[in-house]
Amino acid sequence: MADTLKFTEVAVPSGSRSARTMARRLWRLSQPWLVLLAVLAGWHFATAQEWVRAVFLPSPGVVFATLAHLVISGELWSTLGTSVLRAVLGVVAAGIVGIPLGFAMAEFRVCRWWLSPYVAFGFPLPKIALIPVFTVWLGMDSLSKIALVFATCVFPFIVAAESGASLVSPKLRWAAQSLGTRKHALFRHVILPATVPALLSGVRIALPIGLITVFTAEMVTGGGLGEAIVQAQRYFQSAQVYAYVLVTMLVGYLADAAIARVQRRFAAWAEA
Amino acid sequence: MTAALALGQRCLPAVTGLLAVAVLFVAWQAAASAHWLADGFVPSLADIWRATRHLVRTGEIGGNLMTTLRASAWGLAAGILTGVPLGLSMALLPVFDRIVTPVVRCTYALPKTTLIPLLVLWFGVGGATNVIVIAITAALPLIVYSLRGAREVPRVLLWSARSLGTSRAGLLWRVVLPAALPQILTGVRVALGFTLLVAISCEMIVANQGIGKLIGQYGDQGSYDYLFAALFVTTVVAYALDASLRWSTGALLRWHESGQRGQRGRRHG
Numbered sequence: 072m073a074d075t076l077k078f079t080e081v082a083v084p085s086g087s088r089s090a091r092t093m094a095r096r097l098w099r100l101s102q103p104w105l106v107l108l109a110v111l112a113g114w115h116f117a118t119a120q121e122w123v124r125a126v127f128l129p130s131p132g133v134v135f136a137t138l139a140h141l142v143i144s145g146e147l148w149s150t151l152g153t154s155v156l157r158a159v160l161g162v163v164a165a166g167i168v169g170i171p172l173g174f175a176m177a178e179f180r181v182c183r184w185w186l187s188p189y190v191a192f193g194f195p196l197p198k199i200a201l202i203p204v205f206t207v208w209l210g211m212d213s214l215s216k217i218a219l220v221f222a223t224c225v226f227p228f229i230v231a232a233e234s235g236a237s238l239v240s241p242k243l244r245w246a247a248q249s250l251g252t253r254k255h256a257l258f259r260h261v262i263l264p265a266t267v268p269a270l271l272s273g274v275r276i277a278l279p280i281g282l283i284t285v286f287t288a289e290m291v292t293g294g295g296l297g298e299a300i301v302q303a304q305r306y307f308q309s310a311q312v313y314a315y316v317l318v319t320m321l322v323g324y325l326a327d328a329a330i331a332r333v334q335r336r337f338a339a340w341a342e343a
Numbered sequence: 344m345t346a347a348l349a350l351g352q353r354c355l356p357a358v359t360g361l362l363a364v365a366v367l368f369v370a371w372q373a374a375a376s377a378h379w380l381a382d383g384f385v386p387s388l389a390d391i392w393r394a395t396r397h398l399v400r401t402g403e404i405g406g407n408l409m410t411t412l413r414a415s416a417w418g419l420a421a422g423i424l425t426g427v428p429l430g431l432s433m434a435l436l437p438v439f440d441r442i443v444t445p446v447v448r449c450t451y452a453l454p455k456t457t458l459i460p461l462l463v464l465w466f467g468v469g470g471a472t473n474v475i476v477i478a479i480t481a482a483l484p485l486i487v488y489s490l491r492g493a494r495e496v497p498r499v500l501l502w503s504a505r506s507l508g509t510s511r512a513g514l515l516w517r518v519v520l521p522a523a524l525p526q527i528l529t530g531v532r533v534a535l536g537f538t539l540l541v542a543i544s545c546e547m548i549v550a551n552q553g554i555g556k557l558i559g560q561y562g563d564q565g566s567y568d569y570l571f572a573a574l575f576v577t578t579v580v581a582y583a584l585d586a587s588l589r590w591s592t593g594a595l596l597r598w599h600e601s602g603q604r605g606q607r608g609r610r611h612g
Contacts, residue, residue: 099441102438102441102442103441103442103444103445106442106445106446107445126464127464127465180356181359183356184355184356184359184360184363185359185360185362185363186363187356187360188360188361188363188364189363189364189367191582192578192582195536195539195578195581195582195584195585196574196577196578196581197539197540197543197574197577197578197581198540199540199543199544199547199555200543200547200554200555200558200573200574200577201574202547202559202562203558203559203561203562203563203570204562204567204570204571204574206562207384207562207565207567208384279451279452279454280540282454283454283455283456283540283541283544285454286454286456286457287454287456287544287547287548290456290459290460290548291547291548291559296457297457300457300460301460301548303460304460304461304463304464307464309461309464312460312461312464313461315457316453316457316458316461319453319454319457320449320450320452320453322454323451323452323453323454324448324449324452324453326452327448327451327452
């Protein structure tokens with residue numbers, strides 16, 4: 072077990088070296104797909120042998136057929152579009168408000184003193200429990216859900232910007248200041264770039280929370296994919312439930328992969 | 344004179360903080376009692392306080408809070424017991440890592456509450472469904488943080504332990520685990536935040552008790568003073584849990600030389 076902790080890639084036998092490395096690389100790359108295939112095969116086998124009832128676990132064929140139907144009929148796009156748009160608007164609004172607040176808290180002591188109690192109690196506040204309140208204030212439609220996503224995601228943004236900016240090495244500041252950099256230039260050229268990795272980590276934390284919030288709110292008060300999933304479960308259309316869960320998994324995965332890409336592009340120099 | 348001034352300087356943040364909270368409360372009370380907002384939308388602080396006392400006296404909040412916390416504790420414990428070993432073994436066995444990573448990446452980004460309708464099909468409405476969703480939610484950050492922690496263990500430590508004749512199991516238990524502990528504890532803190540969020544979400548969607556259910560019920564009835572009372576109690580409990588975790592993390596990591604790195608990790612969480 073612990074052998075792999077030593078350096079294993081030391082000696083490479085000569086001869087068909089390139090063919091071997093090729094084969095090894097191919098084997099490595101195929102492993103995740105093999106896992107996927109194994110899961111699908113096991114799933115198919117379990118349903119074909121009728122180990123579980125179709126209500127609990129429909130066969131993969133049925134689930135993918137249902138998914139295809141949802142895609143082709145356009146049913147999926149309208150519900151999914153609604154949910155994703157709400158999540159994105161909420162997260163963007165949270166970023167627009169939260170990031171400047173975080174910077175202000177890092178740069179100005181007065182801001183930190185005044186805002187930190189709100190952050191200290193607003194952060195642990197389970198915002199999801201505000202669903203009934205927001206519904207009363209802003210209605211059952213999109214606005215209350217966007218506001219809820221905003222309320223949930225604004226704190227991770229504030230904390231990310233604040234901690235990121237306050238961790239900027241003082242040496243960088245001193246160096247820039249001793250070269251005569253003005254205050255706003257200091258922010259633009261030193262503090263902001265140095266905080267980018269923390270901000271992107273903040274986005275990566277905020278986005279899944281935003282998605283959870285949207286789907287949960289929709290499950291409780293209706294609308295979008297959240298409602299569709301609950302409806303499907305209520306009428307025991309399990310294939311649809313599985314199809315929708317796969318869709319939400321894919322959405323979350325794509326969103327995370329996109330941010331990871333941005334991180335590699337713009338914050339590759341910082342440790343991940 | 345200077346001493347008094349220094350004391351004043353030190354107390355200033357705390358004083359301003361209290362003042363900030365006081366301003367919010369005064370504004371809230373003023374808005375409620377002057378009827379600036381439509382009646383009932385924002386209950387007055389006095390009403391919320393009365394509702395809180397009533398909820399505490401009848402034991403309604405205690406019982407439901409216990410339900411929520413019990414589900415969270417079981418879920419978090421299950422998440423720690425599966426996530427940490429999984430993350431550590433992923434760091435030690437590259438093959439295992441390559442097999443598990445795609446699964447982890449897919450489930451990591453999955454909005455876990457959408458699993459609830461699915462799990463209701465399997466386990467029905469009630470405790471098991473919620474605990475499983477919470478456990479899945481808690482396990483994933485723990486896998487990621489333990490993996491990262493175990494990967495960052497300095498090779499020198501491993502080599503020295505090996506050369507001193509430590510067995511492989513001993514290596515895992517006495518070197519890798521302690522060295523990865525700061526990261527694992529950061530993972531626990533992240534997981535705790537998600538745990539409460541998901542626990543309350545579950546209860547709002549499917550449950551017959553718990554804080555989430557209580558809040559949803561008061562929302563439906565339009566008793567917003569009770570709703571805010573439950574919300575405030577939950578916030579205080581969540582804050583206390585996080586604070587006690589932070590405190591015990593500090594106590595557990597007192598031996599750790601890179602206390603600063605731990606500090607940074609905690610702030611990010």
